[in-house]
Amino acid sequence: MTVTRREMLAATAAALAAPLVAPGAAKAAEAARAAGVAPKFFTAPEFALLDELSDLIIPTDAHSPGARVAGVATYIDFRLSESLDTDQQAKWHSGLAAVDTLSQELHRKAFLQGTPEQRLAVLTKMAAGEKDPKTPAEHFFQQLKGWTVRAYYSSKVGIHADQQYKGNVYQRGEYAGYDAK
Amino acid sequence: MTLVKTPPPLSQEVDLSKTYDAVVVGSGAAGGMAAHVLTEQGMDVLMLEAGKKFDINQIGQELRSMQWPYDHPRRGDAPPGYHSLSFNEYTVRNPPYAKGSTFKHVMSYVGGWGGSDYVKNILVDEKDHPYTGTKYAWVRARLLGGKTNIWGRLALRLSDYDFKAKTHDGYGEDWPIAYADIEPYYDRVDRYLGISGVKENLPHLPDSLFQRPNKLTSAEVKVRESLKKMGRVLTPYRAGVTTDGLKHNKYRSKCYGRGACDRRPGGCDIHAAFDSPTGLIYPSMDTGHLTLRTNSTAHEVLVDKNTGKARGIGFVDTATGKSLEAKAKVVILAASTLESARLMLLSRSPQYPNGIGNSSGHVGHNFCEHVMGPGVTGLVKEMVGKPPTLDDGRPGGFYIPRFRNLKDKQPDFIRGYGFEGGSGFGIFPGSANGTPGFGAQFKKEVRDHAGAFIGLGGFGEVLARYENYVDLDPDEKDHWGIPTLRFHYQFGDNEKKMCQDMVVAGREMLEAAGIDVIGTDDQILTEGWSIHELGTSRMGTDPKTSVLNQFQQSHDVKNLFVVDGSSHVSASCQNPTWTIMALAWRSCEYLAGEFKKGNL
Numbered sequence: 065m066t067v068t069r070r071e072m073l074a075a076t077a078a079a080l081a082a083p084l085v086a087p088g089a090a091k092a093a094e095a096a097r098a099a100g101v102a103p104k105f106f107t108a109p110e111f112a113l114l115d116e117l118s119d120l121i122i123p124t125d126a127h128s129p130g131a132r133v134a135g136v137a138t139y140i141d142f143r144l145s146e147s148l149d150t151d152q153q154a155k156w157h158s159g160l161a162a163v164d165t166l167s168q169e170l171h172r173k174a175f176l177q178g179t180p181e182q183r184l185a186v187l188t189k190m191a192a193g194e195k196d197p198k199t200p201a202e203h204f205f206q207q208l209k210g211w212t213v214r215a216y217y218s219s220k221v222g223i224h225a226d227q228q229y230k231g232n233v234y235q236r237g238e239y240a241g242y243d244a245k
Numbered sequence: 246m247t248l249v250k251t252p253p254p255l256s257q258e259v260d261l262s263k264t265y266d267a268v269v270v271g272s273g274a275a276g277g278m279a280a281h282v283l284t285e286q287g288m289d290v291l292m293l294e295a296g297k298k299f300d301i302n303q304i305g306q307e308l309r310s311m312q313w314p315y316d317h318p319r320r321g322d323a324p325p326g327y328h329s330l331s332f333n334e335y336t337v338r339n340p341p342y343a344k345g346s347t348f349k350h351v352m353s354y355v356g357g358w359g360g361s362d363y364v365k366n367i368l369v370d371e372k373d374h375p376y377t378g379t380k381y382a383w384v385r386a387r388l389l390g391g392k393t394n395i396w397g398r399l400a401l402r403l404s405d406y407d408f409k410a411k412t413h414d415g416y417g418e419d420w421p422i423a424y425a426d427i428e429p430y431y432d433r434v435d436r437y438l439g440i441s442g443v444k445e446n447l448p449h450l451p452d453s454l455f456q457r458p459n460k461l462t463s464a465e466v467k468v469r470e471s472l473k474k475m476g477r478v479l480t481p482y483r484a485g486v487t488t489d490g491l492k493h494n495k496y497r498s499k500c501y502g503r504g505a506c507d508r509r510p511g512g513c514d515i516h517a518a519f520d521s522p523t524g525l526i527y528p529s530m531d532t533g534h535l536t537l538r539t540n541s542t543a544h545e546v547l548v549d550k551n552t553g554k555a556r557g558i559g560f561v562d563t564a565t566g567k568s569l570e571a572k573a574k575v576v577i578l579a580a581s582t583l584e585s586a587r588l589m590l591l592s593r594s595p596q597y598p599n600g601i602g603n604s605s606g607h608v609g610h611n612f613c614e615h616v617m618g619p620g621v622t623g624l625v626k627e628m629v630g631k632p633p634t635l636d637d638g639r640p641g642g643f644y645i646p647r648f649r650n651l652k653d654k655q656p657d658f659i660r661g662y663g664f665e666g667g668s669g670f671g672i673f674p675g676s677a678n679g680t681p682g683f684g685a686q687f688k689k690e691v692r693d694h695a696g697a698f699i700g701l702g703g704f705g706e707v708l709a710r711y712e713n714y715v716d717l718d719p720d721e722k723d724h725w726g727i728p729t730l731r732f733h734y735q736f737g738d739n740e741k742k743m744c745q746d747m748v749v750a751g752r753e754m755l756e757a758a759g760i761d762v763i764g765t766d767d768q769i770l771t772e773g774w775s776i777h778e779l780g781t782s783r784m785g786t787d788p789k790t791s792v793l794n795q796f797q798q799s800h801d802v803k804n805l806f807v808v809d810g811s812s813h814v815s816a817s818c819q820n821p822t823w824t825i826m827a828l829a830w831r832s833c834e835y836l837a838g839e840f841k842k843g844n845l
Contacts, residue, residue: 120684
């Protein structure tokens with residue numbers, strides 16, 4: 065029995081934190097309401113904040129829709145709603161609160177009240193300590209991004225629209241790939 | 246579509262008043278093979294399996310091989326209350342790992358491989374199955390077919406570099422057989438169960454009778470070509486999977502390259518990958534000679550006071566808690582390397598005060614396996630930004646056979662290791678977890694690099710040492726009140742040196758192929774991680790230093806056989822399942838012959 069090596073792969077390629085501003089999305093709370101689903105775990109304002117944050121982490125671009133369309137916040141909300149891990153649940157409440165606290169410090173307004181540039185500035189500050197988080201907001205960024213990544217790349221949008229994954233199909237004839245000569 | 250729709254055969258009625266020709270404890274690779282060979286020879290066999298029975302439809306519903314992550318409410322995770330042990334937990338604590346856990350159910354680390362919901366009813370609940378002693382990641386599956394339901398499928402032969410390893414380097418013991426003795430049985434296993442691969446003509450990794458091979462990615466072809474110049478080989482994963490189909494087996498489909506087996510902890514709901522129920526047990530039941538009793542946890546080999554021979558098995562019906570006896574003329578243990586040793590040690594009687602078959606005191610000792618963890622990850626630059634291709638529609642990536650201490654002699658360690666690896670696009674871009682930043686640039690970075698990585702990890706031989714052993718814990722008992730195993734087992738200096746070399750050699754091979762090494766792992770995973778535990782009742786010619794003869798027959802009790810990995814004299818570095826089955830075939834053929842002659 066073996067561990068799939070693929071699961072151990074970790075990219076260390078230098079990436080840059082110069083994210084583009086997400087295209088003007090509808091207000092998150094409105095989006096949730098539009099979807100007709102009330103959050104199960106988060107309060108409506110918390111859910112709106114999470115939805116916006118996730119979509120800033122993985123935004124819609126010319127290639128594929130982002131985390132909002134993929135329903136990332138809805139998935140996280142569902143998992144937390146049935147979780148038996150009260151520590152983890154508490155970390156989400158306090159983490160989202162830390163985002164607003166940071167935004168208040170920087171811009172004297174809650175995150176969702178900020179302009180796109182101000183929101184980006186808050187998230188950039190949260191992400192600055194990604195490798196070695198120290199502040200509550202930096203710790204929360206790790207948690208937020210980890211869940212967003214898992215939820216997005218396991219979603220229909222992530223697998224098909226973004227990754228354009230070709231597998232999980234019946235190969236009736238020759239197998240894909242190259243012969244070992 | 247050739248999906249398997251054949252219903253499982255009806256089981257014979259269990260009759261515990263009857264004395265069966267043979268009772269087999271365990272239904273995995275070894276037990277299944279024993280049932281196959283003995284029933285084909287016309288012997289009436291009772292098989293006891295500790296776990297439950299999933300029939301062919303139930304196991305399919307359990308594995309759900311083609312289910313998309315987003316069609317599962319938790320993307321493959323088990324419901325709240327289930328927990329899979331992490332490397333950290335195995336590292337910071339000693340077993341029993343589930344003791345005091347606040348989770349309702351605790352599974353071994355295998356549950357953590359992207360799909361705990363698919364194995365939550367296959368892996369044992371660690372809460373019910375404690376063990377003690379030194380750190381050990383013991384992975385167990387209790388259900389019909391055992392671990393073959395989710396095994397890793399790498400099906401390799403051993404060679405005389407393994408069977409005659411002592412002759413080669415002076416360490417340990419030679420096996421009482423040579424490659425020529427087992428080769429015909431490897432051939433039979435290949436033909437009966439199906440195996441896919443490419444012939445390489447290597448003396449240290451003999452070829453099988455292969456069905457069509459799986460393919461390589463372009464990066465793997467590049468490494469293969471480069472390695473040729475170094476005298477090394479990268480070959481497509483030799484998978485215990487039927488890629489062309491098996492006309493003689495109505496329960497198994499050929500492989501359609503769905504890749505399901507490598508996305509999850511394993512399992513194949515069309516049974517193209519070998520599993521014991523569809524490959525061996527159902528066909529055995531069709532002979533009318535196999536009776537199956539599940540939920541039957543053996544705790545003693547019963548002994549005839551007058552003859553000293555084994556007369557059956559004492560077991561607990563795990564559904565009712567009742568203690569029962571199964572009577573048989575021959576007793577065959579195939580409960581796994583560690584469970585068979587436990588059962589022999591539990592079987593204490595006036596005749597056998599140290600446990601049955603243990604006059605040598607070697608039962609539980611010379612316990613060995615494979616060490617793993619170290620490896621390297623490379624970035625294949627020319628793949629960055631390439632459009633996605635179908636790379637994971639296969640039961641495994643590639644294998645790089647052992648190249649150390651064949652003709653050369655390493656200064657720091659003896660024996661060798663092989664690499665398992667993979668590359669290309671998968672269903673989840675694993676690099677996303679390690680890519681820093683956020684936003685459109687992050688998203689593009691992940692997309693561009695998704696198929697550009699190649700990784701390899703070593704599997705090395707752990708030397709068989711008398712001082713690495715298991716015994717019974719004097720106090721701890723499992724859910725059914727049966728004393729548990731206690732581990733006294735640690736990797737030694739040879740393994741640690743070998744692991745250091747894995748990283749060096751892995752780097753060297755990727756760099757020689759022009760691939761940037763972007764990550765190295767030098768951490769050795771907890772003992773047990775490879776799930777290749779071996780030894781504990783080794784074969785040999787000397788009854789003072791071995792437990793079994795070359796036919797896996799007890800030196801002490803002639804109608805007792807142990808046909809699983811317990812019998813292996815050394816671990817080799819090749820994955821053991823195919824050897825377990827070839828050996829069991831050979832031994833059971835001998836057993837049936839002796840039985841007919843009245844010699845047992």
